[in-house]
Amino acid sequence: MQAVIDLLRDxxxxxxxxxxxxxxxxxxxxxxxxxxxxxxxxxxxxFPLAKKVGQxxxxxxxxxxxxxxxxxxxxxxxxxxxxLNLSLNSETWTLLANHIIETPKTSNPEKIVLEYCGPNxxxxxxxxxxxxxxxxxxxARILSMYGHDVHKVNIYNDRGxxxxxxxxxxxxxxxxxxxxSTGIKPDHFVGNFYVKYAQALKTETEALIEKGMSxxxxxxxxxxxxxxxxxxxxxxxxxxETVSLWNQMNGWVYEGLKKTYEVLQVDFExxxxxxxxxxxxxxxxxxxxxxxxxxxxxxxxxxxDLTEKGLDKKIVQRGDGTSIYITQDLALIRERYRDYKxxxxxxxxxxxxxxxxxxLNEICQxxxxxxxxxxxxxxxxxxxxxxxxxxxxxxxxxxxxDDIIADIIEEAKNQTLETGKANHFSAAYLEDLSRIIxxxxxxxxxxxxxxxxxxxxxxxENVDLNGDTAPFIQYSYVRTKxxxxxxxFEVPKTIALTNNxxxxxxxxxxxxxxxxxxxxQAALNYDPSEIAQYAxxxxxxFNRFYHHCGILNIEDAATKNQRLTLTxxxxxxxxxxxxxxxxxxxxxx
RNA sequence: GACUUGGUAGCUCAGCUGGAUAGAGCAACUGCCUUCUAAGCAGUAGGUCACAGGUUCGAAUCCUGUCCAGGUCACCA
Numbered sequence: 108m109q110a111v112i113d114l115l116r117d118x119x120x121x122x123x124x125x126x127x128x129x130x131x132x133x134x135x136x137x138x139x140x141x142x143x144x145x146x147x148x149x150x151x152x153x154f155p156l157a158k159k160v161g162q163x164x165x166x167x168x169x170x171x172x173x174x175x176x177x178x179x180x181x182x183x184x185x186x187x188x189x190x191l192n193l194s195l196n197s198e199t200w201t202l203l204a205n206h207i208i209e210t211p212k213t214s215n216p217e218k219i220v221l222e223y224c225g226p227n228x229x230x231x232x233x234x235x236x237x238x239x240x241x242x243x244x245x246x247a248r249i250l251s252m253y254g255h256d257v258h259k260v261n262i263y264n265d266r267g268x269x270x271x272x273x274x275x276x277x278x279x280x281x282x283x284x285x286x287x288s289t290g291i292k293p294d295h296f297v298g299n300f301y302v303k304y305a306q307a308l309k310t311e312t313e314a315l316i317e318k319g320m321s322x323x324x325x326x327x328x329x330x331x332x333x334x335x336x337x338x339x340x341x342x343x344x345x346x347x348e349t350v351s352l353w354n355q356m357n358g359w360v361y362e363g364l365k366k367t368y369e370v371l372q373v374d375f376e377x378x379x380x381x382x383x384x385x386x387x388x389x390x391x392x393x394x395x396x397x398x399x400x401x402x403x404x405x406x407x408x409x410x411x412d413l414t415e416k417g418l419d420k421k422i423v424q425r426g427d428g429t430s431i432y433i434t435q436d437l438a439l440i441r442e443r444y445r446d447y448k449x450x451x452x453x454x455x456x457x458x459x460x461x462x463x464x465x466x467l468n469e470i471c472q473x474x475x476x477x478x479x480x481x482x483x484x485x486x487x488x489x490x491x492x493x494x495x496x497x498x499x500x501x502x503x504x505x506x507x508x509d510d511i512i513a514d515i516i517e518e519a520k521n522q523t524l525e526t527g528k529a530n531h532f533s534a535a536y537l538e539d540l541s542r543i544i545x546x547x548x549x550x551x552x553x554x555x556x557x558x559x560x561x562x563x564x565x566x567x568e569n570v571d572l573n574g575d576t577a578p579f580i581q582y583s584y585v586r587t588k589x590x591x592x593x594x595x596f597e598v599p600k601t602i603a604l605t606n607n608x609x610x611x612x613x614x615x616x617x618x619x620x621x622x623x624x625x626x627x628q629a630a631l632n633y634d635p636s637e638i639a640q641y642a643x644x645x646x647x648x649f650n651r652f653y654h655h656c657g658i659l660n661i662e663d664a665a666t667k668n669q670r671l672t673l674t675x676x677x678x679x680x681x682x683x684x685x686x687x688x689x690x691x692x693x694x695x696x
Numbered sequence: 697g698a699c700u701u702g703g704u705a706g707c708u709c710a711g712c713u714g715g716a717u718a719g720a721g722c723a724a725c726u727g728c729c730u731u732c733u734a735a736g737c738a739g740u741a742g743g744u745c746a747c748a749g750g751u752u753c754g755a756a757u758c759c760u761g762u763c764c765a766g767g768u769c770a771c772c773a
Binding site (some may be wrong): 267419 | 700701710773
C-alpha cells in the first residue's frame with residue numbers, strides 16, 4: 108500500500124509545486140478507501156488543500172484529477188463536493204499487488220520487556236487471567252513483527268497474607284490429602300483450600316458479629332485470621348515447617364499453572380518471584396532517603412509526597428521497616444533492567460491498577476532511574492459478569508479458566524459434529540480441530556474488543572462460533588488453502604494483473620494492501636483488536652470475492668491465475684493475522 | 697467527594713489523530729448447496745451516536761457542562 112500512497116503523494120506534491128508554487132505537506136495528503144456507494148478506489152480529501160492554496164475545492168479536485176490522469180496513475184476520477192475519488196489504472200494495481208506481502212517495520216527498534224499474567228500462587232487462573240494472557244501474548248507478537256526485540260516475563264505473587272490463606276485452609280482441612288491422592292488438578296487442589304479458608308472465616312466472623320462486634324473488627328479477630336497472621340510471621344521468620352508447606356503448595360500451583368499455559372500456548376522467557384524480590388525494596392528506600400526523594404514520618408515510615416503531581420502521599424516502607432507492594436515493584440523493575448537493559452518495560456495489568464502504575468512511574472522519575480521514561484502500563488478492562496459486577500474468586504469457580512477452556516472446546520466439537528463434515532476426519536483430528544476452533548474462538552472473543560473496554564462474560568452462554576469470530580476467519584483460511592492445493596498453485600516471481608479487475612477483486616486487493624497499516628496501528632497503540640478487526644474484514648472480502656467471482660472454474664488462464672494469486676495473498680495474510688493473535692490455523696474444517 | 701475510563705441498532709462491538717447518506721456480527725424475517733467446503737453468500741428490518749451547549753465549510757469524533765455505569769483514591773497485593 109505504501110508504494111501506491113507514495114506514488115500518489117509524490118505526484119500530488121509535484122502538481123502543487125508546479126501549479127501553485129507550494130509543496131503540500133505529505134501528511135496533509137490523506138488517502139482513504141472510497142466508500143462503496145461511490146465510484147473509485149481511493150479518495151483524496153481536498154478541503155484542507157483547497158484552503159491552503161485558496162482555491163475552490165471542486166476546481167482543485169478537477170485539476171489534481173486531470174494531473175494524475177495525465178501522469179498515467181489513474182484510469183478515471185470523479186468529484187463530489189471536496190472529495191476526489193480516484194480509480195487506479197491497471198499499472199497502479201499491479202504496483203500495489205507487487206508490494207502486498209511486505210510489512211512495515213519500526214524505524215526505531217527497541218528492546219522490550221513485557222510482563223503479563225502475574226498470578227497469585229494460592230488459586231488457579233480465572234477469566235481475567237485469560238484476557239491478560241491473550242492480550243500480552245498477542246501484543247508481544249505484534250511488537251515483534253513490527254521490528255522490536257520482545258522478551259516476555261511473568262511475575263508470581265507467591266508470598267504474603269493471601270498465600271497463607273490457602274496454606275492455613277490446607278493445614279486445618281487438608282487431612283494430609285494431596286493432588287495425587289484426590290486426583291484434582293494441583294492448582295485447583297490448592298485453590299479449594301483458599302475457598303475453605305474464606306468460608307471458615309465467614310462463619311467465624313458472623314459468630315463474632317452476633318456477639319456484638321463490628322464487622323471489621325470481627326474479621327480481624329476471627330481465630331482463623333489471627334492464626335493466619337501468625338503463619339505469615341512464621342514464614343517471614345523462615346520457620347522451617349511453614350516454609351516447607353509453602354514450598355509444597357506453591358509447587359502444586361506451578362505444576363497446575365504450567366498445564367494451563369501449555370493448553371493456551373503462552374510462554375515466558377523468564378519468571379520472577381515476589382518472594383525473591385520483596386526484601387530488595389530496602390535498598391531502594393535507603394537510596395531514595397539519601398537522595399531526599401523519600402522522607403520519613405513520625406512513625407518511621409518512609410513516604411514520597413506526590414501531591415504536586417496531582418497524586419497523594421505514598422508510603423514506600425512501613426514503620427516497622429517492612430516493604431510494601433510498590434517498593435517491591437521498584438526493586439523488580441531495577442532487577443529487570445539489570446537483566447535486560449530494556450528500552451521499554453510493558454506491564455500488562457488490569458485497569459484497577461492504573462493508580463499504582465502512575466505512582467510507580469512518578470517514583471522512578473523522581474529517583475531518576477535509568478529506565479524511568481520506559482514504563483508503559485498496558486491497561487485493560489475487567490471481564491465482568493453480565494450484570495457488570497466483578498467476579499470474586501474466593502466465592503468459587505464461576506469464572507475458572509480451565510473450566511471455560513474445556514467448555515468451549517466441547518462446544519466446538521459439538522458444532523463440528525453438527526455440520527456433518529466430521530465424517531471425513533479421524534477421531535484424533537476431530538479432537539485437534541475442536542481444540543483449535545474452541546481456543547481460537549475464546550481468544551478472538553477477548554482480543555477483538557478494544558483493551559480499554561470491559562468484557563461482559565457469562566460462562567453459561569456459549570462463546571460464539573459463527574459470525575465475527577475466529578472460526579469464520581479460520582474457515583476462510585482453510586478455503587484459501589484448499590483452493591491453492593487443488594490448483595497446484597505455484598508462487599509467481601512477479602505479479603501481473605489483467606486489465607479487467609472485478610469489483611470484489613479490487614475490494615480484496617485494497618483490504619490486503621491495508622495489512623501493513625493494521626500492524627502499524629496495532630503496534631503503536633498496543634492493541635491487538637486492530638488486527639482482529641482487520642482479519643475479519645479480510646475474511647469477509649475474500650468470501651465475497653469467492654462467491655462472486657469463481658476461481659478454479661474460470662477458463663481464461665490469465666484471469667484464473669490472477670484470482671489464484673489473490674487467494675494466495677489472502678492465505679498468507681490471514682495466516683500472519685492469526686499468528687499475531689496467537690490463533691492456530693487448521694488444515695481443514 | 698476527587699481522579700480516571702466507558703456510554704453508538706434489542707444484545708455484543710467497529711468507526712473516535714474532524715470529512716460524503718454512521719457500519720459489522722448476534723437475535724428476527726427472505727432467498728442461495730446436481731458447479732471451487734453453506735462454520736459461507738445475497739437481501740429485509742432495526743439509530744434522538746446518553747443529554748445540552750460550543751469550536752468549523754463540516755462533529756459520533758475536538759472543547760465545556762450535566763446524567764448514567766465501571767475502576768481507583770491503604771503502612772492490601
